[in-house]
Amino acid sequence: MPKRRITQADVAAMAGVSQATVSFVLNDRLPAGVRLSAETRQRVLDAIRITGYSANPVAQRLAGGRNQIIGVFTYEATFPGGGRDFYGPFLVGIEHAAEQLGIDILLFTSARVVEGRRRLTRDGWQRLGIADGCLLLGQHEDRSELQHLLDTNYPFAFIGKRSSEGGRLPYVGADYTGATRRVVERLVALGHRRIGYVGAMGTDQPTTDRWEGYRDALRDAGLGARLVPEEEPDAVVAAVVEQRLTAVVLSPERDAEELHDALARHGLDVPRDVSVLLLGQPHHRLRRPQQWSGFAIPREEMGARALLLLSRLIAADDVPDADLHRLLECTEVEGATVAAPTHHAEPLVP
Amino acid sequence: MPKRRITQADVAAMAGVSQATVSFVLNDRLPAGVRLSAETRQRVLDAIRITGYSANPVAQRLAGGRNQIIGVFTYEATFPGGGRDFYGPFLVGIEHAAEQLGIDILLFTSARVVEGRRRLTRDGWQRLGIADGCLLLGQHEDRSELQHLLDTNYPFAFIGKRSSEGGRLPYVGADYTGATRRVVERLVALGHRRIGYVGAMGTDQPTTDRWEGYRDALRDAGLGARLVPEEEPDAVVAAVVEQRLTAVVLSPERDAEELHDALARHGLDVPRDVSVLLLGQPHHRLRRPQQWSGFAIPREEMGARALLLLSRLIAADDVPDADLHRLLECTEVEGATVAAPTHHAEPLVP
DNA sequence: ACAAGACGATTATGCGCATTATTATCGGTC
DNA sequence: GACCGATAATAATGCGCATAATCGTCTTGT
Numbered sequence: 001m002p003k004r005r006i007t008q009a010d011v012a013a014m015a016g017v018s019q020a021t022v023s024f025v026l027n028d029r030l031p032a033g034v035r036l037s038a039e040t041r042q043r044v045l046d047a048i049r050i051t052g053y054s055a056n057p058v059a060q061r062l063a064g065g066r067n068q069i070i071g072v073f074t075y076e077a078t079f080p081g082g083g084r085d086f087y088g089p090f091l092v093g094i095e096h097a098a099e100q101l102g103i104d105i106l107l108f109t110s111a112r113v114v115e116g117r118r119r120l121t122r123d124g125w126q127r128l129g130i131a132d133g134c135l136l137l138g139q140h141e142d143r144s145e146l147q148h149l150l151d152t153n154y155p156f157a158f159i160g161k162r163s164s165e166g167g168r169l170p171y172v173g174a175d176y177t178g179a180t181r182r183v184v185e186r187l188v189a190l191g192h193r194r195i196g197y198v199g200a201m202g203t204d205q206p207t208t209d210r211w212e213g214y215r216d217a218l219r220d221a222g223l224g225a226r227l228v229p230e231e232e233p234d235a236v237v238a239a240v241v242e243q244r245l246t247a248v249v250l251s252p253e254r255d256a257e258e259l260h261d262a263l264a265r266h267g268l269d270v271p272r273d274v275s276v277l278l279l280g281q282p283h284h285r286l287r288r289p290q291q292w293s294g295f296a297i298p299r300e301e302m303g304a305r306a307l308l309l310l311s312r313l314i315a316a317d318d319v320p321d322a323d324l325h326r327l328l329e330c331t332e333v334e335g336a337t338v339a340a341p342t343h344h345a346e347p348l349v350p
Numbered sequence: 351m352p353k354r355r356i357t358q359a360d361v362a363a364m365a366g367v368s369q370a371t372v373s374f375v376l377n378d379r380l381p382a383g384v385r386l387s388a389e390t391r392q393r394v395l396d397a398i399r400i401t402g403y404s405a406n407p408v409a410q411r412l413a414g415g416r417n418q419i420i421g422v423f424t425y426e427a428t429f430p431g432g433g434r435d436f437y438g439p440f441l442v443g444i445e446h447a448a449e450q451l452g453i454d455i456l457l458f459t460s461a462r463v464v465e466g467r468r469r470l471t472r473d474g475w476q477r478l479g480i481a482d483g484c485l486l487l488g489q490h491e492d493r494s495e496l497q498h499l500l501d502t503n504y505p506f507a508f509i510g511k512r513s514s515e516g517g518r519l520p521y522v523g524a525d526y527t528g529a530t531r532r533v534v535e536r537l538v539a540l541g542h543r544r545i546g547y548v549g550a551m552g553t554d555q556p557t558t559d560r561w562e563g564y565r566d567a568l569r570d571a572g573l574g575a576r577l578v579p580e581e582e583p584d585a586v587v588a589a590v591v592e593q594r595l596t597a598v599v600l601s602p603e604r605d606a607e608e609l610h611d612a613l614a615r616h617g618l619d620v621p622r623d624v625s626v627l628l629l630g631q632p633h634h635r636l637r638r639p640q641q642w643s644g645f646a647i648p649r650e651e652m653g654a655r656a657l658l659l660l661s662r663l664i665a666a667d668d669v670p671d672a673d674l675h676r677l678l679e680c681t682e683v684e685g686a687t688v689a690a691p692t693h694h695a696e697p698l699v700p
Numbered sequence: 701a702c703a704a705g706a707c708g709a710t711t712a713t714g715c716g717c718a719t720t721a722t723t724a725t726c727g728g729t730c
Numbered sequence: 731g732a733c734c735g736a737t738a739a740t741a742a743t744g745c746g747c748a749t750a751a752t753c754g755t756c757t758t759g760t
Contacts, residue, residue, distance in 0.1 A: 005476065007746055018710050023748060031749060035708050054476040058411045059746030062715050068460060069480070088438060098459040104477065105457040109448040110418060126355065126404040127454065130419070130480075289639055357716055368740050373718060381719060385738050409716030412745050 006053045015040075015047035022048075026055065027065075061130065070098070070310060071106045071131035075118050075138030086283055090137060090159055093303025101311060106131050120145050128154060133314045135159055135306050139204050155313040159306045161205050161327065170313060170324040172306040176206055176279070179295040179330035180213030183249060183277050186332075188221045190340045192247040192275065198228045198236055198259070199251025199279075207251065210279050214249060233262035240274060241266065246341035247275035249294070253283050256292055271339035278337075280330070293335030298328050356403045365390075365397035372398075376405065377415075411480065420448070420660060421456045421481035425468050425488030436633055440487060440509055443653025451661060456481050470495050478504060483664045485509055485656050489554050505663040509656045511555050511677065520663060520674040522656040526556055526629070529645040529680035530563030533599060533627050536682075538571045540690045542597040542625065548578045548586055548609070549601025549629075557601065560629050564599060583612035590624060591616065596691035597625035599644070603633050606642055621689035628687075630680070643685030648678050 008022040015022070017040060024030055025044040047053075057067035072094060074087055098105050108127060111118045117140070120128075125148070128134050133155030146165050149156055161173030187195050197214050199207065215225045228239045228248065236259055240248065250256055256278055260270055270276050271293075278294030305326060312319050358372040365372070367390060374380055375394040397403075407417035422444060424437055448455050458477060461468045467490070470478075475498070478484050483505030496515050499506055511523030537545050547564050550557065565575045578589045578598065586609055590598065600606055606628055610620055620626050621643075628644035655676060662669050 005479070005746090009746080019747080020710070020712095020749080021708095023746095024709095027748075033751085034710095034749095035706090037708065040708080052472045054473040056412075056746055057477055057480050058408055059715095060748080061408045062406075062412050062717090062745085063747040063749080064715065065748055067480075069456070095457065095459050098457075099463070102460045102462070104460045104480075106419070107445065107448075107455040107457065109445050110452045110454045112452070113449070122402045123404040127407055129355075130407050130417075130454075287639070289637070355716090359716080369717080370719080370740065370742095371738095373716095374739095377718075383721085384719095384740095385736085387738065390738080406716055409745095410718080412715085412747090413717040413719080414745065415718055 005056065006051050007056070008053070011044065011047045011051055011053045014051060015043045017044060061132075066132045066314065068102060069104045069106050069131045070307065070314075071108055071128055071134035073108045073111070073118070073120070073124075073128075073134055073136050075136070075140040076116065086281075087137065089299035090303040093300035093305075094135065094307050095303075096300070097304035097307040101307070103307070103311075108134075120148075125152075133157070133310045135303075135310055139206075141204075155310060157306050157310040157313065159302055161209065161325075163205065167325070170309060170319075172302050172309055172326045172328065173205075174297045174302060174330050175327040176209035176297075176330070177213040177216075178327075179332070180210045180249065180279055181217040182332065183279070183295055184214055184217035185221070187247045187249075187275060187277070187338070188217070188223070190275075190338070192341050193223060194226065194243060194245045194247070195223070196226045196228045196240065196243065196245040196248040197251075198230075198248045198254055200229055200231075200253070201227060206280075210249075210251065233258045234265075237262045237266050237268070240268070245274065247277070247338070249277045249279055252278060252280040255284050256282055257287055257290075260290075271337050272342060275338040275341075278333075278335075290337070291333070291335040293333055293338040295330040295332050297330055301328055355406065356401050357406070358403070361394065361397045361401055361403045364401060365393045367394060411482075416482045416664065418452060419454045419456050419481040420657065420664075421458055421478055421484035423458045423461070423468070423470070423474075423478075423484055423486050425486070425490040426466065436631075437487065439649035440653040443650035443655075444485065444657050445653075446650070447654035447657040451657070453657070453661075458484075470498075475502075483507070483660045485653075485660055489556075491554075505660060507656050507660040507663065509652055511559065511675075513555065517675070520659060520669075522652050522659055522676045522678065523555075524647045524652060524680050525677040526559035526647075526680070527563040527566075528677075529682070530560045530599065530629055531567040532563075532682065533629070533645055534564055534567035535571070537597045537599075537625060537627070537688070538567070538573070540625075540688070542691050543573060544576065544593060544595045544597070545573070546576045546578045546590065546593065546595040546598040547601075548580075548598045548604055550579055550581075550603070551577060556630075560599075560601065583608045584615075587612045587616050587618070590618070595624065597627070597688070599627045599629055602628060602630040605634050606632055607634075607637055607640075610640075621687050622692060625688040625691075628683075628685075640687070641683070641685040643683055643688040645680040645682050647680055651678055 008019045012019045012022045021036065021040065022044055024034060024036060025041055026048070030036065057069065061067040072091070095105060108124065110127065111121065111124045119142070135157055137159040146169065150165060150168060156170070158169055158171035160171060162169040162171045184195060195218065197211065201207070201211065218225050226243055226245065228236055230236045230239055233255070240263070250259065256276065259276065263270055263274060268274050276292070278292040280295065280297045282292070305328065309326065312323070358369045362369045362372045371386065371390065372394055374384060374386060375391055376398070380386065407419065411417040422441070445455060458474065460477065461471065461474045469492070485507055487509040496519065500515060500518060506520070508519055508521035510521060512519040512521045534545060545568065547561065551561065568575050576593055576595065578586055580586045580589055590613070600609065606626065609626065613620055613624060618624050626642070628642040630645065630647050632642070655678065659676065662673070
């Protein structure tokens with residue numbers, strides 16, 4: 001804030017035109033019925049350059065214009081449990097794209113966390129208005145909020161697939177289903193026949209997607225799905241032993257290292273006795289440098305592309321439906337926790 | 351954005367008062383010459399509750415009020431080289447405090463990066479105005495920008511010590527000098543006599559502070575300072591050998607792991623032959639889980655406290671000078687890279 | 701010579717709030 | 731009964747911009 005900010009009125013005075021004219025030139029979009037001569041236009045442009053004018057984003061927004069700010073709302077609290085480890089990469093992608101586009105990022109940290117979740121309260125809705133649009137991320141299922149979002153015509157986009165609300169929610173997600181499928185197919189190709197899915201059977205999109213990929217891959221291979229919902233590592237190990245699993249795919253909320261240790265305590269080596277594949281980056285902090293096999297969610301790219309999508313939605317309201325949704329491929333991670341099943345693990349009499 | 355946002359005018363209508371009255375009640379601060387009866391006040395309060403009114407932050411700001419948004423400006427680009435690893439923790443602290451205070455965070459990612467540094471251009475200054483105040487972080491020495499900041503009376507605070515501009519720059523920093531001093535004293539107590547400082551002799555505050563702590567600790571112990579400015583790990587090792595150093599303190603920009611490997615290649619073990627202490631968290635990503643000895647900068651706390659300081663500056667403009675600056679203690683990290691010097695490393699004839 | 705456009709702008713208004721200046725009413729005083 | 735100080739509020743203004751509504755001045759056709 002310089003001593004006296006330069007306003008459109010200042011520019012107008014210098015160019016010898018009205019404030020409105022300056023606004024027209026700046027937005028490069030003449031309302032119907034308004035015309036400007038090339039010469040006037042140039043005078044205004046010169047004045048802008050000389051004065052070093054730059055728009056006041058607050059006034060812009062109040063007057064119903066755009067201000068090159070996009071909001072980021074995370075449903076889950078960002079910190080407890082090192083949440084930033086998970087959200088961080090998305091943020092990096094968002095910021096990277098924002099930098100390219102000359103956009104500022106507003107983090108809605110003021111929305112109080114209730115029961116571990118941020119909510120879009122009345123206050124929250126009001127605050128969204130500061131930004132031209134908003135990116136939403138995190139698990140969340142409050143129907144009324146989603147509906148409200150759609151009703152208001154406020155530009156927004158989700159990071160992470162959202163198939164509810166009749167597919168009208170714009171998003172950029174990752175193809176968990178396909179990635180899980182490929183990972184399982186790889187196990188099958190290696191000779192694994194008893195492959196477990198370790199994780200809770202939730203109703204959230206990532207979980208159902210992963211399960212779908214797992215189930216379909218096994219079905220296509222003529223094998224059966226085996227859900228291991230147990231929470232406790234030792235219970236998981238018990239299931240592995242009991243069902244004579246030679247490989248498990250692991251939901252990323254589960255602590256792979258704990259499982260690894262539990263397996264070791266029972267004399268099972270990874271990957272010799274059991275292959276372990278991680279379906280996405282682990283949500284907890286890794287304590288050891290081990291390279292887990294599985295796949296990686298392109299979180300940075302998701303963040304960046306979501307911002308790009310949102311920009312389009314803000315700029316034009318006639319974005320084709322097909323462009324509203326985008327699934328990015330996950331990268332397979334070779335890692336060191338997968339191997340062909342050892343012979344003795346194979347039942348001699350299937 | 352609900353269908354029709356509720357404004358102060360709506361509340362006023364319901365309470366049967368004027369819009370101004372609502373504003374007075376909300377801000378809980380009557381301008382000289384204005385009085386409100388307790389009864390009217392209550393009616394307004396009720397109307398606010400019933401309508402669920404919540405202020406429009408944009409209008410608030412345009413009218414010269416506060417809007418509970420604080421900006422964060424980082425001088426260095428946030429990403430290249432995994433910068434977020436360094437800035438991340440500050441951000442976490444800031445966000446944490448922001449959540450407590452009900453404040454939103456605006457990241458000024460729109461400021462273009464020129465020569466690896468973000469700059470506060472005219473455009474940047476203008477954009478700062480969106481927020482009530484701003485936190486600045488990163489190395490930076492542009493005098494004119496600092497002066498401008500002071501001139502405009504815009505509330506701001508630095509994260510990281512800033513002694514320039516006659517001590518008028520508010521900051522929350524870490525006590526590099528004291529931490530370095532204690533680390534060196536610890537080495538001396540262990541019996542080390544030839545302790546090198548590995549790092550560039552820059553003019554930036556962290557560097558000069560660390561050097562000061564190092565130099566003073568050695569001086570007080572009657573020992574001489576030994577700067578090892580070499581960049582190349584092998585060159586550093588050469589200096590270590592040549593000067594028969596038994597310990598080195600390492601500037602965090604240096605890659606400790608590379609140095610470790612270079613030492614190993616020359617047959618020097620850490621910490622048996624050479625103790626290595628890190629003066630702060632390493633700026634690069636660690637590839638091995640080794641626990642480096644040294645000290646840790648309380649980055650999260652710095653972020654949080656800086657936000658608190660900024661809040662005070664925004665709320666009241668009569669903050670005592672003494673409260674404008676704050677140095678936090680660094681935590682000493684025990685680690686596994688320090689040990690007493692082995693006898694054979696000690697010169698028999700000093 | 702005069703209406704009908706085309707041309708090139710300007711004036712006016714409002715966004716939602718903070719704040720300043722102003723007004724209205726009443727009890728008491730000289 | 732005119733005057734004053736309190737009391738309790740309201741009207742008016744402006745922040746800087748986008749945008750709708752309006753207004754001159756030329757040209758051109760007839």
